[in-house]
Amino acid sequence: MHFTASDIAAATGGELIGPNTTVTSAAIDSRVLTPGQLFVPIVAERDGHDFIATAVAAGATAYLTSNDAEPTPGVAAIRVADTAVALADLGRAARRRIPGRVVGVTGSVGKTSTKDLLAGVLASTFHTAASEKSFNNELGLPMTLFGAPDDTEAVVLEMGARGIGHIATLCGIASPTVGVLTRVEGVHLELFGSLEAVAQTKGELIESLPDDGVAVLNADDPRVLAMRARTSARVLTYSASTSEADVYASDVVLDDQLRASFTLHTPWGSAPVALGARGEHQVPNALAAAAAGGGLGVSVDGIVAGLADAALSGLRMELVTLDSGLTVINDAYNANPTSMAAALRSLATLEAERRVAVLGTMAELGPDAPAAHREIASLATGLGITVIAVAEPDYGDGVTHVPDVAAAANELSGLGAADAVLVKGSRVAALERVVALVSG
Numbered sequence: 001m002h003f004t005a006s007d008i009a010a011a012t013g014g015e016l017i018g019p020n021t022t023v024t025s026a027a028i029d030s031r032v033l034t035p036g037q038l039f040v041p042i043v044a045e046r047d048g049h050d051f052i053a054t055a056v057a058a059g060a061t062a063y064l065t066s067n068d069a070e071p072t073p074g075v076a077a078i079r080v081a082d083t084a085v086a087l088a089d090l091g092r093a094a095r096r097r098i099p100g101r102v103v104g105v106t107g108s109v110g111k112t113s114t115k116d117l118l119a120g121v122l123a124s125t126f127h128t129a130a131s132e133k134s135f136n137n138e139l140g141l142p143m144t145l146f147g148a149p150d151d152t153e154a155v156v157l158e159m160g161a162r163g164i165g166h167i168a169t170l171c172g173i174a175s176p177t178v179g180v181l182t183r184v185e186g187v188h189l190e191l192f193g194s195l196e197a198v199a200q201t202k203g204e205l206i207e208s209l210p211d212d213g214v215a216v217l218n219a220d221d222p223r224v225l226a227m228r229a230r231t232s233a234r235v236l237t238y239s240a241s242t243s244e245a246d247v248y249a250s251d252v253v254l255d256d257q258l259r260a261s262f263t264l265h266t267p268w269g270s271a272p273v274a275l276g277a278r279g280e281h282q283v284p285n286a287l288a289a290a291a292a293g294g295g296l297g298v299s300v301d302g303i304v305a306g307l308a309d310a311a312l313s314g315l316r317m318e319l320v321t322l323d324s325g326l327t328v329i330n331d332a333y334n335a336n337p338t339s340m341a342a343a344l345r346s347l348a349t350l351e352a353e354r355r356v357a358v359l360g361t362m363a364e365l366g367p368d369a370p371a372a373h374r375e376i377a378s379l380a381t382g383l384g385i386t387v388i389a390v391a392e393p394d395y396g397d398g399v400t401h402v403p404d405v406a407a408a409a410n411e412l413s414g415l416g417a418a419d420a421v422l423v424k425g426s427r428v429a430a431l432e433r434v435v436a437l438v439s440g
Contacts, residue, residue, distance in 0.1 A: 001025075001094050001150055005062045005076035008038065011093035012086035014064070014078040021061040021076045025147030026090065028139055035059025038146075040087050041066075042139065048083070084139065091142025091173040098145070100177045101126060101154035101296050104205045105288075106167055107182025107224075108198060109338045111136070112313055113277060114182055114285040115158045120310025121293035124302035126153035133313050134333075136160035141170050154296065161201045162191045171208035178295060179205040179233075180216040180288050184223040187336040189366035199223045209233040214295040216288055219245040236267075236295050238287035247291040249273075249283050257319055258329075258346050264290055269300040273307055278317040278329075280349075281342035315432055317346070322439055325417025327352065331424045332431040335362045337372045341379055343424050348383040352420035355385045358408050358434050360425020361392040370394045385422075388412075390429060405430075409437035 002024055009016040027033040028040050030051040039055035041048025041064065049067055056063070062076035064083045071077040080086040095102065101122070105115045112134050119130035129148035131140060136158035148155055159170045184199045192198045206215050206227045213233035218224040220239050228235045239245035240252075249262040258278040264271055264287075275286055289310075290303045298306070315333035322328060327350060331343045340362060347355050357380055365372050373394035380387045380399075387399035390408045395401070402408050412421060412434075421438075425431040 001097060001146060001148055001152075003038075003090070003093075003146070005078060007093070008062065008064075008090065009078050012064070012078065012080050012089045014080040014086060016076060016078055017071045018076045019074065023062050026087065026143050027055070027060075028087075028143070030055040030058060033058045033060055036061055039063040040083055042084055087142050087146075088138060088173050091145040094142075094145040094148060095173065095175055097150075098148065098152055098155055102174055102176045103154070103156045103178040103180060103292055103296075104159050104171065104174060104176035104208075105156065105180040105182070106159040106161070106202050106205050107180075107218075108185035108187040108202070109336060110182040110281075110285045110288075111158050111160070113282060113316060114180060114288045115156050116312045117277065117282075117286050117289035117307060117310045118180070118292050119156045121289045121298055121303050121306030122154045122156065122296065124306040125298045127151045128154045128156065130156040131158040134158060134160070138166075138169060138173075142173055145174065159205060162188065164192075164197055164201050165204070167201055167204035168208065171205060176205065176208060177210060177213045178216065178292055179209050179213070180292050181206060181224050181227055182218055182285065182288060183221045183338065185336065185338050186365070186368060187338070188364045189368060190364040193366075195223075203227045203230050206231045206233075214292070216291045216295065218284065218288065220284065234295070236291045238284065238291045240284040240287060247287050247294070249287055252280060252283055254280055254349055256351065258317065258349065260286075264300070264304070266290060266294050266300060266303070268294050271300050271304050273304055276308055276310060277312050278319055279342060279346045281339070281346070282317075317343070320435075320439075324415075326412075326415050326438070327420040328435055328438070329420070329422045330432060330435045331422065332429075332435065333427065335360065335424050335426045335429075336365075337362060337376060340376050340424060343422055344376070344380050344383055344385060347385060347420060347422040350420045353418040354415060355383075355420050355422075356388060356412065356415065357385050357422040357424070358388045358390060358412070358431060359392070359395065360390045360429025360431045361394075363426035363428050390425065390431065390434070392425075405433040405437060408434050412438050
C-alpha cells in the first residue's frame with residue numbers, strides 16, 4: 001500500500017526526520033529489499049540497525065529506527081521506541097484500509113497449503129493478497145498487510161504460534177472476519193507442553209471473530225469441531241470423510257502425478273474438482289478453502305477454478321523427474337507425524353519398483369519424539385518403503401542411518417527410472433539439499 005513517511009510516523013507515534021517519501025511495502029532483511037520499500041531493522045540476535053546503510057544502498061526510501069544515530073541524508077527516517085512494535089502498528093494501519101474480507105488460517109498442520117489454496121479461490125473473484133511462504137508470525141503478518149496492493153479486496157493470512165496468546169496477538173493486528181482452523185495435533189509440544197495448550201491457542205482465532213464473521217472448522221477433528229462453542233460467528237464445517245459436514249468431498253481419486261480429483265459438495269452447489277496440488281492429504285485443505293471462499297460469496301465455478309489454478313508454496317509435494325529418470329517427491333519444507341504419514345502414503349501410490357524415503361528429524365515434538373519417529377519408520381516399512389534417516393537416530397533399527405545430506409545422496413546413487421524417492425524433514429534439516437545433490 002502507498003504510505004507516506006508522515007503516514008508511517010502518525011501510525012507508529014514516531015518522529016519523521018527527512019523528506020516525506022512514499023513507500024509501498026516493507027522489508028526486515030536488507031538482502032531481499034527492493035527499491036521503494038520501507039526498511040524495518042529488527043533487534044534480535046543481530047541488530048538490524050547495523051544494516052540500514054545496506055538497505056538504503058539497495059533502494060530503501062524510508063526506514064524505521066529506535067536509536068539516536070545520525071539519519072541518512074535524503075532518506076526518510078522515522079524514529080520510534082521499538083521497531084517491532086511499530087511494524088505491528090503499521091499492520092493495523094494497513095488493515096484499516098482493507099474491506100472486511102480478511103481470513104486468518106491456523107492449525108497444527110496444513111495451514112500453509114490451505115492458505116495457498118484459499119488465495120487461489122478468492123483470486124477468482126476478488127483482488128487478493130496473501131502471506132508469502134510461511135510468513136505467519138508477528139513480523140510476517142503485518143508485512144503482508146502493509147504490502148498489500150491499494151486495490152486489495154481480500155487478504156489471506158497464515159497464523160502460526162509458539163505459545164498461548166500468540167494467535168490472539170496476531171488477531172489484534174489483523175482483525176480477521178473469517179477464521180479457518182485445520183487440525184489440532186501434537187506438533188510443537190516441546191513449546192506448548194500439552195495438546196490442550198495447542199487447542200487453546202489455535203482457538204484464539206475463532207474467539208476473535210466478530211458476530212457477523214465466519215468460522216470454518218474441520219469436522220474430522222473433534223478438538224476443532226468443539227471450537228464452535230467458542231464463537232458467535234456463523235460456523236461452516238468441512239470434511240473429507242463424512243457427508244454430515246457443510247462442505248465435503250466424494251469419489252476421491254489420485255492420478256499418476258498424485259493430483260486429486262473429487263466431487264465437491266457445498267451449500268451453494270456441487271461440482272467436479274481437479275486439484276493442481278499433489279497428495280490426497282490436500283483434499284481437506286481444498287475443502288477448507290472451498291468453505292471459506294463460499295462463505296465470502298465466491299461461486300462454485302470460482303471455487304473450482306481457484307482450486308485448479310492455485311500454486312502452493314515451494315518445497316511442498318513437488319514432483320520432479322531427474323535426468324536419470326528417477327522420480328522425486330520434494331516435500332522438504334517441514335515435517336510432523338501427520339504430514340510425514342501423508343507424504344509416505346503418497347509415495348506408496350506411485351508406480352515404482354523401489355520406493356525410498358529420505359527422512360530428517362521431526363523437530364519440537366517434546367518427550368514423544370522417539371516414539372513418533374519409530375512409528376513413522378514402522379509405517380514406512382509396512383508400506384514397503386525403504387527409509388534413509390539423516391542425522392536422526394530416533395527412527396530406530398531397521399532403517400539406513402546416514403550422518404548428512406551428502407551421505408544420503410550417495411545412498412540414492414543406484415536408483416533410476418523405475419524408482420521413486422520422497423525427501424522430507426523439518427525445516428532445520430534442510431533436506432532440499434539432497435534433491436540438489438542428486439539432481440546435479
